[in-house]
Amino acid sequence: MDGEDWVVEVGQPWRNDRVGLTKEMLSQGQEITVHGHRSARENERLVKAERVVIDGQDYNLYPGRTS
Numbered sequence: 001m002d003g004e005d006w007v008v009e010v011g012q013p014w015r016n017d018r019v020g021l022t023k024e025m026l027s028q029g030q031e032i033t034v035h036g037h038r039s040a041r042e043n044e045r046l047v048k049a050e051r052v053v054i055d056g057q058d059y060n061l062y063p064g065r066t067s
Contacts, residue, residue: 008047009048010061036051
């Protein structure tokens with residue numbers, strides 16, 4: 001959501017490594033698009049990422065899953 005701060009949970013380090021997603025790519029201030037599941041708590045700004053897009057590149061953390 002534009003202009004709002006959210007917490008994004010990504011996969012375990014081994015899962016991120018497997019898809020080429022590095023800690024530097026996820027550093028504070030980096031602009032990313034996240035596809036995943038929002039917290040069930042209405043006021044909690046938390047998303048569990050399933051796919052991250054950075055500079056047009058998709059990083060699918062759970063490639064075997066279908067939505």
